[in-house]
Amino acid sequence: METGTVNSDIIREENLVYRKSRVLTDNIMHYCPGCGHGTTHRIIAEVIEELDIQEEVIGIAPVGCSVLAYNYLDIDMQEAAHGRAPALATAIKRLMPSKYVFTYQGDGDLAAIGTSETIHSANRGENITIVFINNGIYGMTGGQMAPTTLEGMKSSTSPYGREVSLMGHPLKITDLVARLPGSYFVTRQAVHTPANVRKTKKAIRTAFELQREKKGMTFVEVLSNCNSGWKMTPVQANKWMVENMFPFFPLGDIKVNGELVSK
Amino acid sequence: METGTVNSDIIREENLVYRKSRVLTDNIMHYCPGCGHGTTHRIIAEVIEELDIQEEVIGIAPVGCSVLAYNYLDIDMQEAAHGRAPALATAIKRLMPSKYVFTYQGDGDLAAIGTSETIHSANRGENITIVFINNGIYGMTGGQMAPTTLEGMKSSTSPYGREVSLMGHPLKITDLVARLPGSYFVTRQAVHTPANVRKTKKAIRTAFELQREKKGMTFVEVLSNCNSGWKMTPVQANKWMVENMFPFFPLGDIKVNGELVSK
Amino acid sequence: MTEEIIIAGFGGQGVLSMGKILAYSGIMQDQEVSWMPSYGPEMRGGTANVTVILSDERISSPILTSYDTAIILNQQSMDKFEPTVKPGGLLLYDPNGILRHPERKDINIYRINANQEAVRIGLTKIFNMIVLGGFLSIKPLVKFENVILGLKKSLPDRYHHLIPDNEKAIRRGFEIVEPVNVLNR
């Protein structure tokens, strides 16, 4: 099952630099090649492993491409109805306050049908972590327009490009969440380069740590490609993301220690 | 049916200064004595009369104390499901763009169950007017805590006062609406003094005028007492409102001409 | 024994709590009870009525169209409930604000000037207890001590200091109730 000119000198346990976390199952993920969902799953698993909290975590999968997240993360998980993950998480955390509770949600899930649950769980300051994969599209259902689809961007329900006057503006839900008093740490990251992956992982780790300290809602937006929905190769898609999504959804921390980061 | 030492010299049509608008029906409103819903209805009727658009207006009543608004405003009206008035209004306005469409909603209706409809209709820049009666409580159902209930404020579901750590923060939904690109005019007013009533009326008039100009969403929050729910006399309630609600929900324009008013 | 009672008046008159105390008194002497309000959309004001049933057996319908006793505290209620008293039953009313007094000859009619009396003795808040006293003097369904027990149970602890006043009001009701039309047995 392995390849490469095996260099047995180097390939030894003591020389290990990186290996897929044991908190990931061996199931091959159903995601399209190059999809950022996989990367984000991976780093969540790594954070859980590093914090040594596998026993203490309950994750909520959304309805969206990542609906099967529970097949890949080796932790107890629930699969929520479309958009409702923060409601589940609210109850779980309040009923089991010593656990780490996180939701993993797409942009359709979190910013369209789930808007109310997102806003109110943040406003209540629920002590949960939301990992929000923003790929500007409804991946799972075949590439329909999401609330986060950029102006002019094509999708199967905006085949001539998103026309703001008819279809509304792209929604920066994360900025709304940051403005609510119940959110404590809000950041926007990406997973297309090693540096960005590292930052995102750090953000997720910070979020979990703050959750332990009962600081209120922690919210990590992850910009990610949906190469299938965008109809590009993964590498093209990442490039497109940098050029088109980053200007509208700039990366960086938005709220730290309960305070908006001034820009 | 009339009283007073009728001073027939003065009481003549040509000397008329103020009379309840003919856009109000003769039905006696079911509101509690002193409730701001009545005042707000009255000025909406006046604006409609002054703009001479009775034929062109479609109003949406919410579920809340003002559910029967259609008994009082002499215009075509629909009664929405709890929280959904902006969805109705969206469809009506898009299907009949030449009409004036407004919703009239309470804080439970608009900021709790209807959060998603509020945010998304604003974000789409629906060309409608929302009149939002914020009385910090669920009036109709008997004084339960609303999203806008102040910290420490008692209600039938926060009988010992709103405890933020358990029940969440009071929500400034209007500020969120103002931050969305689709809203054009957003203001917070009150109706407890003649001066405030005049300002609120002007705001509603402005909102309708901007709607005519297809500027996007116009949103008028009206702070109002719910003396029943607050368990005070109307006069006490207005005083309490000034002292307690105004500091948290300061009056004034929040967004004008599509730009946030800097404070 | 089953007693089916309607108590009806304005919202603020303590109709519901009178019914509640009566029902609690029944419980204190091991009876079955039911207390069924008519609830409406009005926030404040409006009319209010409650059906109270005390019985030694399992209570069937908590909602009735005819009653053994009607306790009536305003004109609307008089119009509505006078006809619903079972022949031979009891109608007790406070004449304050009543324009059309009851006319039936086939029922027992009593009057109690509780409103006036409450103002006189300075206990306007518990005017309803005077009425209750009047009723119990005519139909001693529940023992006085059980009424006091019921009162204690239905009042939150912080109001228990008011019990003596309530007791006084009930006793006063015993005294001031007047027969208007009493059938021969």
Added chain:
Amino acid sequence: MTEEIIIAGFGGQGVLSMGKILAYSGIMQDQEVSWMPSYGPEMRGGTANVTVILSDERISSPILTSYDTAIILNQQSMDKFEPTVKPGGLLLYDPNGILRHPERKDINIYRINANQEAVRIGLTKIFNMIVLGGFLSIKPLVKFENVILGLKKSLPDRYHHLIPDNEKAIRRGFEIVEPVNVLNR
């Protein structure tokens, strides 16, 4: 006449559109048609198959478990659909990527090296049209002119310049199909 066909292969092989063109061709000659894909949760890749029925009568079930013809383009589909061909029916397959060739003796088996041919003539995108041509040469259910009409109908206008290539591919398919096992009639 009713012809029940399954076309099966990988997601990107044009299985669905081949079925669509066939169905449209049927419509062009006034037949009843149905085209029933199996749709799955996969976003990209995976297997795909479509049941196409052409008939002179109202079509009953659009979903079937046995077929007059199976057109098979990968190994998984061979495993799944070889057994479902009705005795006396037709199995047409592209040997590219096939490890276990069909073994049934009670059906007509044809092979078409469409993949290879498509690469050879530089029309890899319309490899499926070569297969279609092969099928139609064995079972001329629809007239060639109707296939072209069907093609026009099923392609958006902006692709109409590709029709000559498609035509060419179909004709090529006519030529390169080879019998493997042909039953006597």
Added chain:
Amino acid sequence: MKKELRLMKGNEAIAEAAIRAGCDGYFGYPITPQSEVLEYLMAEKPHERTGMVVLQAESEVASINMVYGGAACGKKVMTSSSSPGISLMQEGLSYIAGAELPCLVVNVVRGGPGLGTIQPSQSDYFQAVKGGGHGDYKLIVLAPSSVQEMYDFVGLAFELAFKYRNPAMILSDGAIGQMMEKVELDDPRPRWTDEEIVRISPWATTGKPAGRERNIITSLELDPAKQEKLNLKLQEKYRKLEKEEQRFEKFFCDDAEYAFMAFGTSSRICLKAIQLARAKGIRVGMLRPITLYPFPVDAVKEMAGKVRGILVVEMNAGQMIEDVRMIVEGKVKVEHYGRFGGIIPSPEEVELALEQIIIGG
């Protein structure tokens, strides 16, 4: 009048039919297996073709309430979704029924409960015909069994909806939504003008002109006596629907000793099963309800008097069978054969089920 022939998916047929039926507005949220409805509409730019409004809403709850708002203006409006999305619409549907508004809701059913599968199913029959929402109300429910009917029933649904001022539902499934068949399209009907709307729906909130009473659309009545009157009015309407609008189709019933009852996709499977059975000499026919509400009660009664047994075939665990049993009142054997969770039964197994459960059983 039908002219143009097209090969279309059921979902596309719904969309094209809406445009041609003069539909004024579509409001919907994506969900498999029916997203093509919205996608097709968006691609077709009906706002340019006919002025039709098409909006992707933020949720199904918003969609159905948009439909409410539009319907209350006398407009021809619709939404479509699949099972979980339709469940979210139950409050809205109850409001629409209570306010007596005409509209069309398409449910392209998938396997439930919960998130379930995206494969076809018929397990929302109860929800559609018994009232998934609260209160005593009924939807007019049409069950197409072909792509042509997906197309045709859009017009029919609007017609019935406006005739009875009642929401109508097309209860389809993933198979019919995703499959392509030949569709005969009819000439587009223009959307109603403002004047036509006022004439056809004088109750609509189109803006109160001087001289007419204001129009109010509501489902609220605080006085229970009045509410009961409203409810009685609804019930009268339903009795009328039950009398006048039962629709069904019979197959091979003349000489039938046994019968299938099935709707939608199941009826297509049964049709093939009939061929298989008749090839074996079993005289079986089929009654296919087209209107699931009003249910074809009279036809079922008649059939119960003629055959020796009825096999109800559904892609669910047994839902329509309850209606059949209630009507048949034990006069003949009525049994169920069901596959579910996204599984479509094969004609062969259905034929076998007939032999085993009804004939042999």
Added chain:
Amino acid sequence: MKKELRLMKGNEAIAEAAIRAGCDGYFGYPITPQSEVLEYLMAEKPHERTGMVVLQAESEVASINMVYGGAACGKKVMTSSSSPGISLMQEGLSYIAGAELPCLVVNVVRGGPGLGTIQPSQSDYFQAVKGGGHGDYKLIVLAPSSVQEMYDFVGLAFELAFKYRNPAMILSDGAIGQMMEKVELDDPRPRWTDEEIVRISPWATTGKPAGRERNIITSLELDPAKQEKLNLKLQEKYRKLEKEEQRFEKFFCDDAEYAFMAFGTSSRICLKAIQLARAKGIRVGMLRPITLYPFPVDAVKEMAGKVRGILVVEMNAGQMIEDVRMIVEGKVKVEHYGRFGGIIPSPEEVELALEQIIIGG
């Protein structure tokens, strides 16, 4: 074991029972006529009494999904609402049923459809027992007819819910919710400890310890064959419920020539109507279903063999009667008497209806 006596509203009894049943969490949104449940809980500070979590959610949709989340952790969780709010929960309920989670949902029914009235009604019977949400699933449905039963059925509902891993519903109405009666309270049961939860609900997502497989709560299955298996498992469970959990109460049935069938508030009215009828020499009894699902099929069958006619009395336009008719299969006359839209029938009119519709009719 019962001790303390209290005069309580039905809604308050629900709340107190929840605390004493060791309920872990209540999530709800205000709506008349059941807001007292949440109000009572908030006033009682159960977080101090037992550690129970009580949260006013932002909506009914959020409430039911909070219940989902809590139930998936093996906690005893519940919500309550009234008709329109329950309609909004249909998607969530279908998920909960699909994921096989135990929980309690209380519906204090008001008159519908739509916003309707706030007065009592029984018009959500269909929604409760046929599945208001999508897919083939069932709720366990208990219909209390007294405040004591409001109290008792909370414990019973949790018991059944956990026994069968299935959502349970208490289908009450505004009359029972708002009326006060004597309630015998039993001693509080402590909430389950973490260890007990793991023992009782080993499937729960309580955090994956080393050495056990991860627990997954989902209602999704992309492979229809697997989904069908899941659905068959559900159906098996329902057959078991139908066999073992039919609950009902009989009144004056021994010598009855006629029978009422009624649940909840209607059954109380009928009880009085029986007194009136028997006073006239009419021998009428009553069968009161306690479990609306599973419906007391056997008791109905038995009764149908004994009486000459059955009057089904409901505060709706005729819902439970469909189940009765399906069971009775025409063996005796089954008719309906209903009032609705918030109207409660009087015992007198019910007695008269018996004479006119069943005896005379």
Added chain:
Amino acid sequence: MAKVKGDIVVEIERCKGCEVCLDACPTKMIAMSPDVNSKGYHYMHKIKDDCIGCANCAIVCPDGVITVYKVKIG
């Protein structure tokens, strides 16, 4: 500045006695009547003749009870 004189007409049956108008009247020429209307509410009535027709009372009245007239005099 020309002196003004005003007057008001109160639709007694609409008045709910909420008293919010009282606060707003600059001349304090109105007060609650000891009598009640048919709804049981004490209603607002004039107690003096000093009305200046400013309409403050009418503008804050939730129930549209008051009609205001004004003339310039002198």
Added chain:
Amino acid sequence: MAKVKGDIVVEIERCKGCEVCLDACPTKMIAMSPDVNSKGYHYMHKIKDDCIGCANCAIVCPDGVITVYKVKIG
């Protein structure tokens, strides 16, 4: 600065050939194999021996395909 040498192990069957790792490799010692795995994907493989064990490839790989080792030498 001590020189480092790295090596990687690719779990071929997990690789989907998305190529995002290629971009990230500073030494360009990896490329897509002309062969496909059993899922039909071209998989990533080493083409040179210049690995520095930076783990960039592994860190951006969505599918956890790559394991990285490193030693300090010299």
